[in-house]
Amino acid sequence: MKKLNELFKVESDIKIESIHSDSRYVRKDSIFFCIEGLVTDGHKYVDDAIFQGAKCIVHSKPLRRYYQGIVYIQVSDVLDELNRVADLFYDHPSYKMTGIGVTGTSGKTVVARVVARLLGRYLKMGYVGNNGIEYGPTMMQMTGTTPDPICLHRNFYNMVKENVKGFTLEVSSHGLALKRVDSVNFSIAVFTNAYEEHMDFHGTVDNLMTSYVKLFRLLKEGGYAILNADEVRFNHYLTTNYKDMADHAKILTYGIHHKADIMAREIEYYIDHSAFNIYIKNHYYHVEVPIIAPFNISNTLAILTTLYALEMTPDEIVNAIKYIQPVEGRMEVVPVKQHFHIIVDYCQHAHNFEEVFKFVHSVKGNGHLIAVFGAPGRKDIHKRSKIGALANKYCDYVILTEQDERDDDIEGICSQIQEQIVDPISVIITDRRYAIQQAIDAACPGDVILILGKGHEQFMTSLVGNTPYPGDKFIAQEYAKKLYNEQLEDDM
Numbered sequence: 001m002k003k004l005n006e007l008f009k010v011e012s013d014i015k016i017e018s019i020h021s022d023s024r025y026v027r028k029d030s031i032f033f034c035i036e037g038l039v040t041d042g043h044k045y046v047d048d049a050i051f052q053g054a055k056c057i058v059h060s061k062p063l064r065r066y067y068q069g070i071v072y073i074q075v076s077d078v079l080d081e082l083n084r085v086a087d088l089f090y091d092h093p094s095y096k097m098t099g100i101g102v103t104g105t106s107g108k109t110v111v112a113r114v115v116a117r118l119l120g121r122y123l124k125m126g127y128v129g130n131n132g133i134e135y136g137p138t139m140m141q142m143t144g145t146t147p148d149p150i151c152l153h154r155n156f157y158n159m160v161k162e163n164v165k166g167f168t169l170e171v172s173s174h175g176l177a178l179k180r181v182d183s184v185n186f187s188i189a190v191f192t193n194a195y196e197e198h199m200d201f202h203g204t205v206d207n208l209m210t211s212y213v214k215l216f217r218l219l220k221e222g223g224y225a226i227l228n229a230d231e232v233r234f235n236h237y238l239t240t241n242y243k244d245m246a247d248h249a250k251i252l253t254y255g256i257h258h259k260a261d262i263m264a265r266e267i268e269y270y271i272d273h274s275a276f277n278i279y280i281k282n283h284y285y286h287v288e289v290p291i292i293a294p295f296n297i298s299n300t301l302a303i304l305t306t307l308y309a310l311e312m313t314p315d316e317i318v319n320a321i322k323y324i325q326p327v328e329g330r331m332e333v334v335p336v337k338q339h340f341h342i343i344v345d346y347c348q349h350a351h352n353f354e355e356v357f358k359f360v361h362s363v364k365g366n367g368h369l370i371a372v373f374g375a376p377g378r379k380d381i382h383k384r385s386k387i388g389a390l391a392n393k394y395c396d397y398v399i400l401t402e403q404d405e406r407d408d409d410i411e412g413i414c415s416q417i418q419e420q421i422v423d424p425i426s427v428i429i430t431d432r433r434y435a436i437q438q439a440i441d442a443a444c445p446g447d448v449i450l451i452l453g454k455g456h457e458q459f460m461t462s463l464v465g466n467t468p469y470p471g472d473k474f475i476a477q478e479y480a481k482k483l484y485n486e487q488l489e490d491d492m
């Protein structure tokens with residue numbers, strides 16, 4: 001809690017209990033920040049906020065009415081002010097911890113989650129990202145990736161109270177563009193990869209790249225920039241658009257194909273693990289990880305390079321590799337007793353589908369590839385035909401199903417995907433649970449079932465909002481177990 005005159009240059013010393021940018025959550029004795037959004041404008045909700053108990057309004061446009069007893073503060077950029085005040089209100093919490101930001105199109109969750117878990121073996125760590133917010137006993141689900149500054153600093157404040165020493169934060173390109181992390185102190189910034197995605201929001205590749213570069217500008221003086229040597233295009237963009245980065249940050253690189261500080265070579269891929277030689281500066285080791293697919297080797301290198309930046313020795317890093325486990329819903333192999341494989345993955349973009357299909361195709365031997373997936377409603381509609389064409393190229397059987405329908409139409413979405421599927425047998429089973437069960441019923445020894453798109457998520461977004469969903473892994477595992485036991489009984 002702070003007095004208003006500790007947050008702004010004003011006379012009023014009223015005690016501020018909380019800060020908000022959404023009028024629907026405003027509480028008594030609070031500050032309301034009016035944000036101009038893409039859908040609506042926070043300036044419209046000032047009266048609601050005051051009715052709910054706001055005592056101070058921070059705005060950029062003239063307001064319709066001004067009430068007695070309310071402090072109005074007009075600024076040129078409310079988001080900048082929100083960042084400054086959120087950080088100050090919560091006592092600069094991110095400066096009291098080691099902040100590790102992870103950005104890029106794909107792999108943020110894997111890298112941020114595993115780094116937090118590996119470091120969590122030595123000290124208290126926090127994690128904020130697509131799989132939720134986690135520190136000490138706190139575990140919250142989230143629907144997005146990077147929260148707004150108020151949510152971030154409130155959670156950082158609670159982390160400091162819990163004696164958390166460091167955090168990993170997934171920083172989306174949206175989060176960077178919409179100034180969600182402008183007031184966060186980052187000691188390490190990690191880059192995974194850049195694909196031409198989210199164009200509906202960014203408009204151009206240039207805008208997307210500019211967003212990613214911003215994380216490196218936010219690095220504290222002398223912090224570490226961890227770059228993927230295989231991402232030649234982004235590295236070029238970064239060095240031409242942030243020319244003096246090397247004067248402010250220490251740079252470390254990782255790579256599978258290009259020369260880097262930390263490299264993986266002689267990689268062997270299997271359906272349930274990978275083996276490779278790792279080169280850390282002038283040290284060399286042979287390692288095995290229960291992590292699958294080429295992109296996850298790249299993620300593993302990003303993770304290990306982060307440990308290196310935190311001054312772990314090569315021997316300590318190699319020891320830490322033993323504790324790497326797959327992240328929930330990210331190329332997660334579902335343990336079943338049958339002789340087929342089930343993998344759950346959080347494919348979001350067409351390029352994710354391509355890489356996952358390609359990988360499974362290359363390791364599955366003579367088995368069939370059975371895929372269960374759909375596409376979300378009202379989002380990236382061009383993706384539908386692309387993933388249909390990819391399924392046509394790589395799969396043997398395809399079951400199209402629901403995935404976050406919103407106010408769209410599942411049958412319609414599935415049909416748009418199905419139009420591109422000519423060779424493999426494809427069916428539409430809109431009930432996702434039944435679709436997964438059908439795939440398991442159809443599987444023979446050696447086959448691989450890929451259940452894509454929902455990953456770890458335990459909700460389904462429909463017209464009425466999020467409704468509970470047990471999760472792809474749970475449904476698959478339970479059904480495979482039931483089937484196995486029934487077969488055992490039949491055989492007896």
Ligand SMILES: CC(=O)N[C@H]1[C@@H](OP(=O)(O)OP(=O)(O)OC[C@H]2O[C@@H](n3ccc(=O)[nH]c3=O)[C@H](O)[C@@H]2O)O[C@H](CO)[C@@H](O)[C@@H]1O[C@H](C)C(=O)N[C@@H](C)C(=O)N[C@H](CCC(=O)O)C(=O)O
Nearest residue numbers: 021022023035037038039040041042045144145146172174
């Ligand atoms: C494009 C985007 O990021 N939009 C976010 C943004 O919405 P917006 O700017 O359109 O806000 P708005 O709905 O127009 O409202 C404007 C302001 O009025 C306020 N308001 C609104 C209604 C009301 O009754 N009272 C009120 O005060 C809102 O709280 C807001 O401050 O601010 C909202 C409030 O914080 C977010 O909920 C919303 O995220 C939406 C749900 C979203 O889908 N975001 C996605 C695209 C996103 O950010 N995804 C990335 C990950 C992407 C990836 O890598 O896959 C992420 O980091 O989550």
Ligand SMILES: Nc1ncnc2c1ncn2[C@@H]1O[C@H](COP(=O)(O)OP(=O)(O)OP(=O)(O)O)[C@@H](O)[C@H]1O
Nearest residue numbers: 105106107108109110130295330345346347348352
């Ligand atoms: N390094 C990578 N390169 C390409 N694809 C990847 C990489 N890592 C993961 N993927 C694919 O992207 C999916 C999402 O991975 P992850 O959740 O780690 O990414 P993210 O950056 O957090 O994505 P989002 O912003 O959509 O939540 C995985 O399920 C996998 O299919």
Ligand SMILES: N[C@H](CCC[C@H](N)C(=O)O)C(=O)O
Nearest residue numbers: 144145348376404454457461
């Ligand atoms: N199952 C979710 C995924 C959200 C992915 C998130 N990264 C984003 O796009 O904001 C949906 O399709 O709505």
